[in-house]
Amino acid sequence: MTGEPLLRVQGLQAWYGRAHILAGVDLAVGRGEVLALVGRNGAGKSTTMKAVMGLLDARAGSVTFEGRDVSALPPHRIARLGIGYVPEDRRVFTELTVEENLEVGRQPPRPGAPHWTPEKLYALFPNLAEMRGRRGGRMSGGEQQMLTLARTLMGNPSLLLLDEPSEGLAPRIVQQMAEALRALKAEGLSILLSEQNLAFAGAVADRASVIEKGVIRFDGPMQALMKEESIRRAYLAV
Amino acid sequence: MSFYLVQFLSGLATAATLFLVSSGLTIVFGVTRIVNFAHGSFYMLGAYIGWSLAERIGSTPLGFWGGVLAAALAAGVLGAVMEVLLLRRLYRSPELFQLLATFGVVLVVQDVASWIWGPEDLLGRRAPGLRGSVEILDQVFPLYDLVLIALGPLVLAGLWLMFHRTRWGTLIRAATQDREMTAALGVEPGRLFTGVLFLGSALAGLGGALQVPREAINLGMDMGIVVEAFVVVVVGGMGSLMGAFVASLLIGQLQAFGILVFPEITLVLVFLFMAVVLVLRPYGLLGRAEEAPPTAASPGPPLSASTGIAAWAPLLLLALLALVPLFAGEYALIVLTELVILALFAASLHLLIGLGGLVSFGHAAYFGLGAYGAALLATSWAAPMPLALAGAPLLGGLGALIAGWFCVRRSGLYFAMLTLAFAQIAWSVTFQWYGVTGGDNGILGVWPDPWASGKTAFYLLTLGLCGGALFLLRRVAFAPFGYALRAGRDSPLRAEAVGIDVRRTQWFAFTLAGSAAGLAGGLYAFSKGSVFPTLMSVPTSVDALVMVLMGGVQTLAGPVVGAALFHLLRTEIMSLTDLWRLILGLVIIGLVLAFPKGVVGFARDLVQRGRAA
Ligand SMILES: Nc1ncnc2c1ncn2[C@@H]1O[C@H](COP(=O)(O)OP(=O)(O)OP(=O)(O)O)[C@@H](O)[C@H]1O
Ligand SMILES: [Mg+2]
Numbered sequence: 001m002t003g004e005p006l007l008r009v010q011g012l013q014a015w016y017g018r019a020h021i022l023a024g025v026d027l028a029v030g031r032g033e034v035l036a037l038v039g040r041n042g043a044g045k046s047t048t049m050k051a052v053m054g055l056l057d058a059r060a061g062s063v064t065f066e067g068r069d070v071s072a073l074p075p076h077r078i079a080r081l082g083i084g085y086v087p088e089d090r091r092v093f094t095e096l097t098v099e100e101n102l103e104v105g106r107q108p109p110r111p112g113a114p115h116w117t118p119e120k121l122y123a124l125f126p127n128l129a130e131m132r133g134r135r136g137g138r139m140s141g142g143e144q145q146m147l148t149l150a151r152t153l154m155g156n157p158s159l160l161l162l163d164e165p166s167e168g169l170a171p172r173i174v175q176q177m178a179e180a181l182r183a184l185k186a187e188g189l190s191i192l193l194s195e196q197n198l199a200f201a202g203a204v205a206d207r208a209s210v211i212e213k214g215v216i217r218f219d220g221p222m223q224a225l226m227k228e229e230s231i232r233r234a235y236l237a238v
Numbered sequence: 239m240s241f242y243l244v245q246f247l248s249g250l251a252t253a254a255t256l257f258l259v260s261s262g263l264t265i266v267f268g269v270t271r272i273v274n275f276a277h278g279s280f281y282m283l284g285a286y287i288g289w290s291l292a293e294r295i296g297s298t299p300l301g302f303w304g305g306v307l308a309a310a311l312a313a314g315v316l317g318a319v320m321e322v323l324l325l326r327r328l329y330r331s332p333e334l335f336q337l338l339a340t341f342g343v344v345l346v347v348q349d350v351a352s353w354i355w356g357p358e359d360l361l362g363r364r365a366p367g368l369r370g371s372v373e374i375l376d377q378v379f380p381l382y383d384l385v386l387i388a389l390g391p392l393v394l395a396g397l398w399l400m401f402h403r404t405r406w407g408t409l410i411r412a413a414t415q416d417r418e419m420t421a422a423l424g425v426e427p428g429r430l431f432t433g434v435l436f437l438g439s440a441l442a443g444l445g446g447a448l449q450v451p452r453e454a455i456n457l458g459m460d461m462g463i464v465v466e467a468f469v470v471v472v473v474g475g476m477g478s479l480m481g482a483f484v485a486s487l488l489i490g491q492l493q494a495f496g497i498l499v500f501p502e503i504t505l506v507l508v509f510l511f512m513a514v515v516l517v518l519r520p521y522g523l524l525g526r527a528e529e530a531p532p533t534a535a536s537p538g539p540p541l542s543a544s545t546g547i548a549a550w551a552p553l554l555l556l557a558l559l560a561l562v563p564l565f566a567g568e569y570a571l572i573v574l575t576e577l578v579i580l581a582l583f584a585a586s587l588h589l590l591i592g593l594g595g596l597v598s599f600g601h602a603a604y605f606g607l608g609a610y611g612a613a614l615l616a617t618s619w620a621a622p623m624p625l626a627l628a629g630a631p632l633l634g635g636l637g638a639l640i641a642g643w644f645c646v647r648r649s650g651l652y653f654a655m656l657t658l659a660f661a662q663i664a665w666s667v668t669f670q671w672y673g674v675t676g677g678d679n680g681i682l683g684v685w686p687d688p689w690a691s692g693k694t695a696f697y698l699l700t701l702g703l704c705g706g707a708l709f710l711l712r713r714v715a716f717a718p719f720g721y722a723l724r725a726g727r728d729s730p731l732r733a734e735a736v737g738i739d740v741r742r743t744q745w746f747a748f749t750l751a752g753s754a755a756g757l758a759g760g761l762y763a764f765s766k767g768s769v770f771p772t773l774m775s776v777p778t779s780v781d782a783l784v785m786v787l788m789g790g791v792q793t794l795a796g797p798v799v800g801a802a803l804f805h806l807l808r809t810e811i812m813s814l815t816d817l818w819r820l821i822l823g824l825v826i827i828g829l830v831l832a833f834p835k836g837v838v839g840f841a842r843d844l845v846q847r848g849r850a851a
């Protein structure tokens with residue numbers, strides 16, 4: 001990787017009450033790169049993403065985005081700089097229709113990042129197009145997952161924080177999701193992808209960081225992780 | 239027949255006003271999760287400003303309606319100012335602090351309004367063109383009220399369009415459901431909240447300004463309406479606009495027809511209705527289950543029994559207090575007597591809040607029940623003082639036993655609202671049941687028996703009884719029962735898993751707290767010589783909360799220290815100025831902003847920081 005990465009996280013720490021969850025996470029996502037953050041249940045993947053997004057009060061360490069320190073900014077400012085967050089538990093607005101969910105995510109176009117409109121997103125996720133007027137609460141898990149991703153894209157981010165997008169989805173939907181992510185990557189988006197499904201991660205990621213107990217244990221090309229059985233056995237549930 | 243029709247129509251007119259005010263309250267709650275006591279103040283300000291404008295420009299229809307609109311906008315702007323200056327700092331505070339801060343605003347607004355418009359009731363001019371009445375099946379009905387009736391659905395339709403057809407409305411609905419996610423999508427919460435406070439307060443102001451031609455404008459309007467609006471919002475489901483509309487209609491009719499059937503207890507009827515709805519439908523008629531139930535005061539570090547010298551401090555203090563009559567004058571003894579009584583009152587509330595995590599907004603009910611019980615026994619039944627005093631904790635405890643059965647079925651804000659409802663029931667009974675309680679005039683001539691009528695004797699009696707009760711409350715905190723109560727506060731599921739019946743534990747705690755408050759109330763009645771309905775009113779409940787807050791929720795000594803500070807402060811302020819509400823309000827606001835952990839908690843943090851350094 002050359003030059004300054006798009007996102008650089010150094011010595012990131014986070015707490016829930018007194019529980020020290022992140023003990024100093026270091027990672028970097030280059031421009032146009034997909035980095036898989038892999039680790040067992042409870043390793044700290046989601047916590048890392050929340051901390052980057054400014055959603056945790058108790059955190060320390062540095063987070064720079066496009067060379068700018070964002071670690072003290074509130075979530076909405078971080079989002080407006082171009083970091084899009086897709087939470088693990090989806091959190092679609094169940095009372096709002098698909099169209100309205102997209103509207104909440106809408107932000108002005110940002111130079112250097114792909115510009116999304118509802119029409120473009122309906123082309124990317126055809127099944128959303130068929131249910132524009134349906135309320136979020138009346139969609140299947142897979143449809144909700146597509147909707148959260150589309151909603152975040154409406155903010156025209158240049159970096160996506162994608163927390164376990166394949167979790168609990170049928171194989172066919174996982175396939176669709178992987179294709180959508182490759183399409184996004186082709187558009188120039190950078191992605192930090194948290195995953196437990198190594199096959200899925202392998203299909204989209206360039207590099208991988210392995211997290212365990214709030215610390216990064218391995219960092220290298222995705223291929224290397226797929227080959228290194230010892231690391232997978234030590235830090236992953238495979 | 240036609241009589242019932244007119245009654246129905248007047249119910250609709252009541253419902254329209256209720257809806258205007260409670261729609262604003264429910265919108266504000268939905269987005270900010272703050273139960274805004276000051277909402278009633280914006281209603282009152284809308285009425286006063288509307289009155290002033292009507293006096294100046296209200297002789298033409300254009301002037302009149304323009305004035306109503308301007309009053310609503312003014313109330314909206316004041317609401318937005320409150321958001322920026324105060325609420326914005328409190329979104330992460332426990333809800334108790336938010337409630338108290340907005341109550342501080344209520345006090346400030348009362349004195350400011352009284353200073354600007356004077357304490358007398360104001361009669362406004364009638365709406366030009368709408369002075370007359372219409373005949374409906376040979377019954378007369380005011381024309382103006384027909385306009386009001388039409389306004390309710392109109393405002394509902396307008397709000398609906400705004401929420402469903404504009405980006406701003408969509409954002410509001412999104413934030414109502416998930417504030418954090420909305421922010422993570424780039425929506426600035428601050429601006430949204432300011433806007434919501436503007437809208438909500440403007441609706442309250444509109445409701446107030448529309449009352450000018452109908453009723454006298456006075457300084458009591460704020461508490462009256464806000465408590466009714468609470469009921470509407472809770473019955474309809476907190477945060478639900480349609481719910482507020484339906485609940486307004488129901489409660490409007492309940493009042494219109496309730497007055498025919500039970501003219502004396504219409505107020506009771508409304509609160510009873512709310513209690514029943516909440517027990518049957520926990521989240522109101524159209525409310526949704528909370529995703530994250532609001533938390534009570536955040537649990538602090540575990541209580542630790544003091545050791546060494548500190549363990550003897552309470553006894554030492556008691557001994558010192560017992561010696562006070564040797565050198566203090568009568569006035570000091572009177573103040574001290576009240577102070578000791580209030581300390582017990584505050585400590586009884588602290589049992590609920592600090593140990594149980596149950597923020598009661600109606601604890602004055604049991605204080606008042608004790609006071610009225612003792613007063614009635616002493617006067618109507620001519621019972622000797624010891625008997626009357628024994629009756630006080632019994633009546634307080636009995637009231638708490640009944641109310642508690644309902645209240646502990648809900649937690650968080652719903653618990654707070656239910657306790658408030660029961661306190662209002664108790665208050666309206668004393669207020670409206672003239673024959674027994676004397677209503678507004680209270681009960682006079684509640685004097686101690688001759689042996690205790692000296693200031694010193696009564697002081698020592700109070701000290702003994704309250705000291706004993708405080709000692710018992712302290713024992714309870716460290717007994718298995720106290721641990722069970724705290725376990726239920728910190729983790730209800732885990733507590734149930736280890737075999738604690740959380741609801742029953744909380745019910746007992748509620749009853750115990752009620753009887754301790756009742757004893758305090760009984761003593762208070764004898765110390766004052768009289769009782770009035772205000773003993774059970776919302777401000778008295780808030781006084782107790784302020785004492786607990788001042789002392790800090792997380793220590794057992796807190797409520798005692800808080801009661802002392804509060805009482806001395808109030809006595810001092812009242813002796814200096816008429817504007818004591820203003821000052822008390824500012825003190826409450828300042829306290830909430832400065833010491834989110836209370837004074838004792840603050841001091842302890844200082845000590846710990848000093849040790850750590
Ligand atoms: N709200 C919370 N309060 C307290 N502890 C939490 C909270 N959320 C997560 N934790 C703890 O923090 C640790 C890390 O959680 P995190 O959600 O980051 O893990 P994860 O790697 O995303 O796991 P998963 O693959 O299951 O999603 C876990 O031990 C978890 O129990
Ligand atoms: Mg996770």
